Amino acid sequence: MAAQSAASAAEAAGAEGRDPRRWLILAVICVAQLMVVLDGTVMNLALPSAQQDLGFTDSDRQWIVTAYLLVFGSLLLFCGRLVDLIGRKQTFLVGLVGFAGASAIGGAATSFGMLAAARACQGLFAALLAPAALALLVTTFTDPKERGKAFGAFSAVAASGGGLGLIIGGSLTSSLSWRWCMYINLVFVVVAVAGSSLLMAKQPRTPGARLDVPGVVMVSSGMFCLVYGFSNASTHRWGTPSTWGFLIAAAVLLTAFARWQTRAGHPLLPPRIVLDRNRGGAYLTMLVAGAAMYGIFLFVIYYMQGIMGFSAIKSGVALLPMVAATAVAANVGNIRLMPRVGPKPLVTVGLLLGSAGMVWLTGIDVDSGYASALLGPLMIAGIGMGLIFGSAFRTGTSGVAAQDAGIASASIQTGQQIGGAIGLALLNTIATSSTANYVQDHVQGRPTPSLLHAATVHGYVSAFWWCAGIFALGAVVCGSLLRRGPLQAPAAAPPGKAAEPEKAARS
Template identity: 55%
Template sequence: MVRSTHGPSTTPELSRSQQEPGRGGEAGAPAHRWWVLCIIGIAQLMVVLDATIVNIALPSAQRELGFSDGDRQWVVTAYALAFGSLLLFGGRLADLIGRKTTFLIGLIGFAVASAIGGAAPNFEILVMARALQGAFGAVLAPSALSLLTTSFTDPRERGKAFGIYGAIAGAGAAVGLLLGGLLTEYLDWRWCLYVNLIFAFAAFAGGLRLLRPGAPSDRPGLDIPGTVVVSAGLFCIVYGFSNAQQHAWGAISTWGFLLVGVVLLVAFVWWQRRAVHPLLPLRVVGDRDRGASFLAMFISGAGMFGVFLFLTYYMQRTLLYSPVKTGVAFLPLVAVLVVTSMTTTNALVPRFGAKPIVPTGMLLSGGAMAWMTTLDRDSTYAAHVMPPLLLLGLGLGLIFATSLNLATAGVRAHDAGVASALVNTSQQVGGSIGTALLNTLATSAATHYLSGKRPTPAVVAQAQLHSYSTAYWWSAAFFTFGFLITFLLFRPGVPRAPEAAPEESATPAAI
């Protein structure tokens, strides 16, 4: 059980309720922890679905605001840049000033940024609002996961909680596609941003009432040099890969940023070994299971975001689905992912451990991607699209729920925020890299297919299918690599309960 490293609880009124039979469950767990899970789930869903909900609204926004195809990517990239580069800082901030405080600040900021974006009169304001959403999302996301980590300490309840959270993390992107289609088709593209006000209000009202205030009394100082270096490094990495979608890999605006990003991240690791109060204590990533979990989130993020992108194109351009019908088509994946996530953390991990489960999820996901390469113009949804989607939902459910649980298991209370941030960073950066790589490879494949051919509508349509197939094969390769990595790194057997350090007290961490 994870125990706090500080003194008496800052919330004695809640401590009393925690000890009442039938109300609080195990000592040290909030009596209202399942309501806390609902609040965290709403906030996490808002952050995750916002990565895809705007994609559906982009054509309508472009027509109304009049920006070019070249500028269009910045509506998506601005969010990814701010979110990916500031996540570690947001996680450490949660550890320093208290997770309730950063959670509520993140919700308010995200809601204000969404309102600005929804009312945007021009392209520049919309991009600025998306960047603000990403910045406040970087504060909100790690706070949410670390609140979950410190609220659920009993292994059985922790499994259920992380099963639900893993389902939200995996299914949020698909939910975003559906919700974006519904709002764009029946209301207006601006509601794809305004809808966040509803989510934020519900989570803020519940969080203000139920979350415990306070910050660790022994909190270390903020590692400002480390914060600047890692934020700049992550920015360069995400920007470099995002830029590759428009420019050649040989362009200095692509490889130059990637090179600088790698150098800065290496410098960050070097600095963390010497800093008095490191932003990312290396003990957080030193555990084998935890390190394997971060890599699993990174690799699955790269493969998952790719399939959502190209399968969306396929359904809308080849099968001629509407945005709403496209979103509905992803619902079977969501359903299987939710059920699998719950079953995995409650029944499979406690019995078999992570080693057989996450690699199996990688193989199933890779198999689903290979299956999708058979899709063509004559494919039907029930016979050809849905079966690999169901298989992918099964694979991702095995990966996400297990990795999210083990990535934060056993961390010290004052490291929970930065460990949670690293999970989100892994998935976000993996998604950015995967999307850029797959988009570049798919575009090159289409160009190569059209070379020397007359560009008739039938040939162009076939070139599109060829590009999608190329992306699916590479996604399958990502998951195959993920199988090898996770099989080698995860320890065999049931996860061990983390031991508390001798000097740690038994009081719950202030959140």
């Protein structure tokens, strides 16, 4: 009875503070988030066309993707704190307008340098836009039931955006031009700017707060070195100075940053944000998922195009079942399951499903068909990713005060970016080494095309086994870290005030 009364009080308090335009605001937030996420992959299938048009080399090609991820990952925490200091709506609009300008320049690029610079600027404004979008969601939805629906929609977009980026990129490149992979963002921005200007109230700044300049310098430099080091390892060797040198520098800078945060008067990332077991577990979950999901978005695409002979657009369409499964799982997880069981079982099951999907994918060979070898594991992995993202986004922002919503949002997205950089470097190295070893062990004279195809598939299978291991290890570690039980409902707020964000369940 007491629990029911508390829940009823919380629901009544949430009802008083509801914004009548909140569902329209959610649609605007999801449009912006979709643009940010899909731009991490939308250029992947367009790179050959852009390379031919602008005349840059194979070694330069990777930087069209890396420039975006490098700047995005490096500045997320800094921009997350700016969201709290300047205001959520203000930073959201600045991020949108800046992203539109960078996209227009990228679409009109006449050289590799111009395109790479535009992609880097996209990363800068995405780092401002992404935490602002999630922070707006956290502070707009205060009712627990409605928050579950809102996070379900947002998580579906975030989890499936990479796959949608491949679909959109392949479609635009095949039917129009690679340049439309840039210009398409202008459509998203027009919708989001108009919606946010009309629907969102001006967000207040955090009173009396200051920017932790030493913390910004240390964490931004450390994140840059970390992402650059792993990106360099994926295209060169681990033993090159440009790889291990940057990784050592990253370790030193990030260690110094962590120590500084315990002494700073106004820390960039307050320790209370990450030391909570549930939030810390959510950030670690996103790191694991970010690392392992590259086995899906990278090697499955390579396999479909290089071995199965799929076109760019056909490869994108082949991912649609996985995208649909991800969206459904994210919504069911957030709306139906999270209020009953909490994040622990959802994260654990989601990671185990990801592992199962990767193990299933190890059965591919040079003659496999899509329906028999890919459709099932992609659906299983998609369900797992939906459960993971749906649980992690909501848990990683639970229990934080409104003035910390931006930095908490940035923290969970930083975990995903770090994981992506690590996964890309590790899995590329494993696949390349396994392919080379297979050729060396089986070659008799000059390598034949059939041998090279078999060796390539062997490299992909090795990467899938590692992805399965990463998912499985994550299920054990993250599942152990997260607390049992559902997240607590927000406490009833005094009259005239919105309810506080939901608090993490206490063990």
